[in-house]
Amino acid sequence: EAGVAQSPRYKIIEKRQSVAFWCNPISGHATLYWYQQILGQGPKLLIQFQNNGVVDDSQLPKDRFSAERLKGVDSTLKIQPAKLEDSAVYLCASSSYRGPYEQYFGPGTRLTVT
Amino acid sequence: DQQVKQNSPSLSVQEGRISILNCDYTNSMFDYFLWYKKYPAEGPTFLISISSIKDKNEDGRFTVFLNKSAKHLSLHIVPSQPGDSAVYFCAATQGRGGADGLTFGKGTHLIIQP
Numbered sequence: 001e002a003g004v005a006q007s008p009r010y011k012i013i014e015k016r017q018s019v020a021f022w023c024n025p026i027s028g029h030a031t032l033y034w035y036q037q038i039l040g041q042g043p044k045l046l047i048q049f050q051n052n053g054v055v056d057d058s059q060l061p062k063d064r065f066s067a068e069r070l071k072g073v074d075s076t077l078k079i080q081p082a083k084l085e086d087s088a089v090y091l092c093a094s095s096s097y098r099g100p101y102e103q104y105f106g107p108g109t110r111l112t113v114t
Numbered sequence: 115d116q117q118v119k120q121n122s123p124s125l126s127v128q129e130g131r132i133s134i135l136n137c138d139y140t141n142s143m144f145d146y147f148l149w150y151k152k153y154p155a156e157g158p159t160f161l162i163s164i165s166s167i168k169d170k171n172e173d174g175r176f177t178v179f180l181n182k183s184a185k186h187l188s189l190h191i192v193p194s195q196p197g198d199s200a201v202y203f204c205a206a207t208q209g210r211g212g213a214d215g216l217t218f219g220k221g222t223h224l225i226i227q228p
Contacts, residue, residue, distance in 0.1 A: 004157070033215060042118070042218030043158070056215055091157055102148065103216060105128050105157030 002026065004106035006092050012112045018080035021109045025073070025094030031055075032069055033103060034077050035091040043091055049075065082113045117141045120219035128187050128227050133191040137204030140185065144206040148216065149178060149189045152201045161202075163188070182206050191224075199226045 005024040013019050021062065025032050030051050035043035048056040051072035060067070064083070069075040079086055087108050093103040119138045127133045135149075145166040150158035164171040164178045164187070169222055170180050177190045201223050205216040 040220065042205075042220050043216070044218070045215035048215050093157075101146075102160040102163060104160065105150075107155070107157050 004092055004094055004104055006026055006090075006106035006109055009107065009111075010110050012114065014081055015080040015084055015113050017090060018063060018078065019082055020076055020078045021090050021092075021111075022091030023075045023077070025075075025092070026104055029094035029096050029104075031095045032071070032075050033093040034067055034075070035093065035105075037089045037091055037108070039088070046077070048074075082097075082111075084113050087111055087113045115140075116219075117126065117144075118217050118219040120202075120206055120222050122222050123220070124223040126225045126227055127194050129196060130193045133189075133194045133198065133224055133226070135189040135191075135202050135204075135224065137187050137189075137219055138185055139187075139206050141208070141217075142185070142204070143208045144217075146207050147178070147180060148189050148205045148207075150203045150205060150218075152203060152221070153154055155200055176196075178198075194224075194226050196226050197228065199224060 032049045034046045037043040046060045047067045049069040052069045054100050067077045084112050089108040091108045093105045095101050095103045117140050123214045138188045148163040151161050151162040152158045152189050162173050162178050164180050180187045201221045204219040207214050207216050
């Protein structure tokens, strides 16, 4: 079974530029999550999708971050405009709605904002 | 306000001995707890979980203990092996056995000495 795929793996941009990350979850997993992991911290949930609907986006900075999950499969997370404090690893995870509910993570995208 | 705390940033253990990683939480609504292991440049990998209705769950060399009254859980690894050297994250969630977003601690870097 293929795992969660993410691209790109690394991205360097200047502040005020925009950037987008892509995630392809494990086949059949209805629930998809985006997490932000700042250096020295644990991952922090940004947004959770159930199929193509948003379940929880309470920690998503909506003035600059947006996410979508078209057709309930792939997802894209966008930052526009980026700030220095957005430098982090962005992790995508997926889980099965029918259980078990453990979340499976992709390798992440390391974003550096200069 | 950190709801999940891992107070030891690092832990060094001799190969073959027991590794004990600790985690405390403050949110009494959490009812499902998970441990993840993370190697550099990879996403977190699920290790073991426990529901709040249990006080112990075992899987091979890994055992998780939950003390609800103390809001404390621990991960025991016996015997410790060199491949166990990684960062370990404690995570918690409420509702549906872990299908909702996870709240992570900051992690403990476990180093297994030969």
